[in-house]
Amino acid sequence: MQADLAQAILDPEASCPAIADDTGGRLNVYRNNYLITLRNALRTTFPAIERLVGEEFFAALARAFAERHPPRSAIMARYGDALPAFLDQFAPLSEFPYLADVARVEYSRVQAYHAADGAGFELRDAAAATTALDRPSALHPSVSIIESAFPVHAIWLAQFDDDDLAQTQWLTETVLVWRHGATEIVEVRPIDDRELALLSHAADGGCLSALLASCPDEQHAASLITSFLKLASDGVLMPAHPPFDHGDT
Amino acid sequence: MTPPLPPIGPAGLPLGVGIGLKREHCHALLADPLPVDFVEVHAENFMSDGGPNLALLDRIAGTWPLSIHGVALSLGGEAPLDRAHLLRLRRLIDRVQPASFSEHLAWSSHDGNYFNDLLPVAYDTATLQRVISHVDEAQDFLGRQLLLENPSTYVELATSTWHEAEFLAEIARKTGCGLLLDLNNLYISSHNHGWAIDDWLGRFPLGSVREIHLAGHERITDEAGHPLLIDSHGDAVSAPIYDLLAQVTARGGRLPVLIERDNNVPPLSELLMEVEAARACITAIASAEAA
Numbered sequence: 001m002q003a004d005l006a007q008a009i010l011d012p013e014a015s016c017p018a019i020a021d022d023t024g025g026r027l028n029v030y031r032n033n034y035l036i037t038l039r040n041a042l043r044t045t046f047p048a049i050e051r052l053v054g055e056e057f058f059a060a061l062a063r064a065f066a067e068r069h070p071p072r073s074a075i076m077a078r079y080g081d082a083l084p085a086f087l088d089q090f091a092p093l094s095e096f097p098y099l100a101d102v103a104r105v106e107y108s109r110v111q112a113y114h115a116a117d118g119a120g121f122e123l124r125d126a127a128a129a130t131t132a133l134d135r136p137s138a139l140h141p142s143v144s145i146i147e148s149a150f151p152v153h154a155i156w157l158a159q160f161d162d163d164d165l166a167q168t169q170w171l172t173e174t175v176l177v178w179r180h181g182a183t184e185i186v187e188v189r190p191i192d193d194r195e196l197a198l199l200s201h202a203a204d205g206g207c208l209s210a211l212l213a214s215c216p217d218e219q220h221a222a223s224l225i226t227s228f229l230k231l232a233s234d235g236v237l238m239p240a241h242p243p244f245d246h247g248d249t
Numbered sequence: 250m251t252p253p254l255p256p257i258g259p260a261g262l263p264l265g266v267g268i269g270l271k272r273e274h275c276h277a278l279l280a281d282p283l284p285v286d287f288v289e290v291h292a293e294n295f296m297s298d299g300g301p302n303l304a305l306l307d308r309i310a311g312t313w314p315l316s317i318h319g320v321a322l323s324l325g326g327e328a329p330l331d332r333a334h335l336l337r338l339r340r341l342i343d344r345v346q347p348a349s350f351s352e353h354l355a356w357s358s359h360d361g362n363y364f365n366d367l368l369p370v371a372y373d374t375a376t377l378q379r380v381i382s383h384v385d386e387a388q389d390f391l392g393r394q395l396l397l398e399n400p401s402t403y404v405e406l407a408t409s410t411w412h413e414a415e416f417l418a419e420i421a422r423k424t425g426c427g428l429l430l431d432l433n434n435l436y437i438s439s440h441n442h443g444w445a446i447d448d449w450l451g452r453f454p455l456g457s458v459r460e461i462h463l464a465g466h467e468r469i470t471d472e473a474g475h476p477l478l479i480d481s482h483g484d485a486v487s488a489p490i491y492d493l494l495a496q497v498t499a500r501g502g503r504l505p506v507l508i509e510r511d512n513n514v515p516p517l518s519e520l521l522m523e524v525e526a527a528r529a530c531i532t533a534i535a536s537a538e539a540a
Binding site for chain 2: 001002003005006009010017018019020021022023024025026027028029030033034037038041070071072073074075076077113114115116117141142179182183184
């Protein structure tokens with residue numbers, strides 16, 4: 001019964017014997033609602049993609065996506081997790097291979113806004129900072145890292161800043177997305193290989209002092225410490241839970 | 250002079266007028282909260298794991314009596330209730346202790362897919378039993394009464410044998426749930442299916458109503474050339490809906506009234522004028538009754 005109606009909403013060609021009488025084509029109201037509300041949800045999460053492909057094309061893209069990927073959750077902020085992979089495979093956009101990574105950045109921003117809280121490092125003085133270097137660290141729950149073969153940060157930013165992309169060097173970029181603690185501020189910025197290595201090390205629960213031990217020279221070590229302190233004070237890195245806290249939720 | 254606070258309704262919402270809180274109005278309203286007696290938010294917009302969204306909800310709950318209105322529990326669905334969704338609802342309710350929690354007589358999920366819409370249920374006995382057991386389960390799990398809202402529908406289902414108002418009455422009688430009477434939905438469904446509103450209200454247990462919704466609708470023409478009303482929530486509350494509010498208030502007494510607006514959201518000042526209009530409508534009836 002509901003299977004009929006569900007099928008008829010996803011497939012305009014399907015008949016729907018569950019309906020008493022549809023001479024007025026009233027089922028189309030439900031079909032349109034479905035497509036419009038999902039398109040609106042996607043527009044909210046992926047504004048740069050809409051600017052990049054244009055409003056009209058975005059509507060068609062949203063429709064194609066919604067027909068193949070109905071939401072699996074009632075939380076619309078999570079809708080679109082499959083859009084980057086869909087864009088990778090979407091033949092009409094095959095000349096724009098960077099779109100999927102822009103979509104990954106946009107999806108990560110929304111997830112960062114809704115992510116759990118996490119207590120950051122105490123960095124009030126030099127002694128506290130030195131202690132932080134020796135503590136196993138973790139990424140804040142809002143953190144995403146997107147490693148792209150394209151200048152994805154520049155492309156994303158240009159959609160809102162009117163930056164001239166012609167000046168951009170067409171190089172690979174790795175982008176960090178995170179929320180500043182409990183604030184509304186979600187940041188997106190490119191990171192270099194050193195920061196990426198540091199974040200990967202932290203994601204595995206490593207402490208900075210272990211990384212410093214393998215540093216080839218002092219200059220390298222000093223820059224690692226600077227990067228660590230910046231990431232820690234920005235709330236990207238936080239102390240990993242001590243072992244006795246595990247399972248205590 | 251501070252206006253007197255409205256009295257508290259049976260389910261905890263004040264017997265005043267509230268609005269569905271839109272994000273764009275949040276800051277202005279939090280800075281000057283007095284014009285509304287309570288606010289309503291959609292549960293699914295606040296199912297974050299943490300961060301500023303939940304902090305905002307905490308502020309809202311600390312400012313007004315709060316109504317949490319769910320749109321995705323799928324109480325009318327053929328599938329079992331989604332326990333993960335129920336758990337998210339319980340966390341939210343436990344966190345902010347709202348004055349009221351309401352949901353819809355509708356379904357929105359099938360086979361794991363979520364349709365982001367309130368789809369029509371068949372008014373037959375098998376569906377009735379299923380909805381009763383879903384409402385029982387939800388109330389047990391959440392540890393509180395829920396209010397069930399009458400839907401707006403565009404089609405009727407082939408197996409329906411019950412009158413909508415009696416279907417709702419039976420669910421309320423069996424489960425002890427309260428009812429949320431959406432006058433815009435009643436007006437829309439009655440128009441779309443040729444029901445008589447007086448007859449509908451005559452079969453409906455007004456004594457179980459704990460909240461009233463008002464909203465705007467849109468008029469289109471269906472493919473057979475018949476006028477069809479759409480529950481757009483995109484326009485001001487229209488005169489026939491205020492007439493219904495006056496009728497229901499005269500019959501059932503004062504109730505908490507909420508103005509819903511989800512699309513074409515106007516400046517806050519316009520919504521507050523609607524709040525005043527609803528207040529004037531209720532007060533006029535209440536004074537006439539008292540005289």
